Amino acid sequence: xxxxIKGISANGLKLIAMFTxxxxxxxxxxxxxxxxxxxxxHLAGRIAIPVFCFFVAEGYFHTRNIKKYFRRMLIFAxxxxxxxxxxxxxxxPRNAIDLLNSISGTSVILPLMxxxxxxxxxxxxxxNSFLKAALIFLCAALAVLGDWFCFPVIWILGFGIFxxxxxxxxxxxxxxxxxxxxxxxxxxxxxxxxxxxxxxNQIGVLLALPLLYFYNGKLGKYKMKWLFYIFxxxxxxxxxxxxKLLMAV
Numbered sequence: 001x002x003x004x005i006k007g008i009s010a011n012g013l014k015l016i017a018m019f020t021x022x023x024x025x026x027x028x029x030x031x032x033x034x035x036x037x038x039x040x041x042h043l044a045g046r047i048a049i050p051v052f053c054f055f056v057a058e059g060y061f062h063t064r065n066i067k068k069y070f071r072r073m074l075i076f077a078x079x080x081x082x083x084x085x086x087x088x089x090x091x092x093p094r095n096a097i098d099l100l101n102s103i104s105g106t107s108v109i110l111p112l113m114x115x116x117x118x119x120x121x122x123x124x125x126x127x128n129s130f131l132k133a134a135l136i137f138l139c140a141a142l143a144v145l146g147d148w149f150c151f152p153v154i155w156i157l158g159f160g161i162f163x164x165x166x167x168x169x170x171x172x173x174x175x176x177x178x179x180x181x182x183x184x185x186x187x188x189x190x191x192x193x194x195x196x197x198x199x200x201n202q203i204g205v206l207l208a209l210p211l212l213y214f215y216n217g218k219l220g221k222y223k224m225k226w227l228f229y230i231f232x233x234x235x236x237x238x239x240x241x242x243x244k245l246l247m248a249v
Contacts, residue, residue: 010058011220013051013211018231021048025087025236029243034195046204047211049108050173052228053152054212056112057159060119070120073113076229080107083233084147087240103145109232110146114139115156122157151180170209177205 008016024045031038063069084107086092093099118139121132136157140150158172181202188196 007214007216008211009216009218009220010055011222011224013215014055014224014228016211017048017051018228018235020044020046021232022235024048025239029239034198039198039201042201043204044207046202047208049148049152050155050177050205050208051211052108052112053115053155054159054208054215056116056152057119057156057163060116060160061163066120070113070116072229073109073116076233077107077109077113080109080233080236083107083236087236090240090244106146107232107236108147108152111143111148111150111152112156114143114146115153118153118157119160122161148180151176166213170213173209174206181205 023041027038027041031041059069081102082092085102093102118136121135140153143150143153154176155173159169162168162172184199184202185196188199
C-alpha cells in the first residue's frame with residue numbers, strides 16, 4: 001500500500017492554509033513587523049497561497065464545469081475586493097477614486113482566478129501557440145493588480161502542467177518563488193528601513209512543499225467547497241472591525 005494514502009487530505013491542507021493565513025493577517029494588524037512574533041506569523045503565513053494555488057490547479061482537473069468554477073471565483077473576487085480594502089483602510093470605498101484604488105490593489109482572489117484562466121488557456125487546443133501565449137501573459141499582467149502580484153498565475157500553471165510529478169512541481173515552484181524571497185529583503189535594504197532581516201519571512205513559501213508532498217489525493221471526509229470562499233473575505237472584515245474597535249477604546 002502506498003504510504004502517502006495515509007497523508008493529508010485536501011480539506012486538511014486547506015484548513016492548515018486558512019489557519020496560517022489567519023495568523024498572518026492578524027499579525028499585520030497587531031504585531032510589529034520587526035519582532036519575533038511578527039516574523040513567526042508571517043513566516044507561517046507564506047504557506048497559505050502556495051497551497052491554494054496547488055488546489056486551484058487541482059480544481060481545474062476535478063471540476064465538472066470550468067465556467068461555473070470561474071464564475072464562482074469571479075463573484076468572490078468582487079466580494080473580497082471590498083473586504084480587502086476595508087482591511088487595508090478601515091472603510092469601504094467612498095467614491096470613484098477609492099474604487100479605482102481598490103481595484104488596483106485588490107485581494108489575492110483575482111490572481112487565483114487569473115491563474116485558473118491561464119491554466120484553461122494552456123490546455124485549450126483551439127488556440128494557436130502565439131495567441132495562447134499572449135493571453136496567458138495578459139492573465140499574468142492583470143494579476144499584478146492583486147495581492148501576491150503575478151506569482152499565483154505562475155504557480156498555478158506549474159502545479160497544473162507538472163501535475164502528477166511532485167518533484168518537477170517542487171523544483172518549478174522553488175525556482176519561480178526565488179524572486180519573491182529575494183525581493184523584499186533587498187527592497188527594504190535599499191530603502192534603508194533597517195528591518196530587512198525580518199523580511200526573510202518570505203522563505204516561508206517553501207514550507208508549503210513538505211505539506212503538499214503529503215497530500216494523499218483525497219478530498220477528505222466532509223464537503224468544504226464553500227468554506228474558503230466565505231472564510232477569505234469574512235476573516236479580513238472581522239480582523240479589521242476588531243482592530244477599529246480596539247483603537248476606539
